[in-house]
Amino acid sequence: MTTPSTPALVSVNDARDTVVTRPSRDEALKAVRTLLAWAGDNPDREGLKDTPKRVVDAYAEWFDGYDADPAKELSRTFEDVQGYDDMVLLRDIEVESHCEHHMAPFLGKAYVAYIPTEKVVGISKLARVVEIFSRRLQTQETLTQLIAEAIESNLQPAGVAIMIDAEHQCMTTRGVHHRHVSTITTRFTGVFKTDEALKDRFLKLAKG
Incomplete structure (x- = not known):
């Protein structure tokens, strides 16, 4: 999924027509690092160093329905x-x-x-x-x-x-x-x- 130059997505629930700003990829990577640390692990250890990238890439695939009509x-x-x-x-x-x-x-x-x-x-x-x-x-x-x-x-x-x-x-x-x-x-x-x-x-x- 390619992030639009003017990032936005549309909710599908009660606020179905509400347009919200999509955070940058860097912000998403930092959010995953925060969750890893919150879970009690070290985001900088060998096995987790690339996890933020993998998670963000997975989310891009799992939620690419927001970019489709x-x-x-x-x-x-x-x-x-x-x-x-x-x-x-x-x-x-x-x-x-x-x-x-x-x-x-x-x-x-x-x-x-x-x-x-x-x-x-x-x-x-x-x-x-x-x-x-x-x-x-x-x-x-x-x-x-x-x-x-x-x-x-x-x-x-x-x-x-x-x-x-x-x-x-x-x-x-x-x-x-x-x-x-x-x-x-x-x-x-x-x-x-x-x-x-x-x-x-x-x-x-x-x-x-």
């Missing part, structure tokens, strides 16, 4: 759908995200469906939208909502269905230390919200 990914559509008006479903999209509460990873799968009206989008673009929002800080609930909003606002489908099934490392590696507990979130719009049979069909297809 989901609307741009969904902007190239195809109108020749040959009358197709049934569900388009992608299963098992990898979700690698970080919870905003502890900045700990949550990992799982996303299931994304929509019913086209006049246009469809390349299926890889749907996976890319999941990836963009996943590479930001938010709760799983917000992530689910943002994916649905992006697809609905850009494709104007008859309906959107999203399900995310993920395990949260803030629950498995700290706190209650309960492993193998998954969290499932869903979001349904349009005909998926009003047609229970269609919703049930999506859930059955999503889980195979």
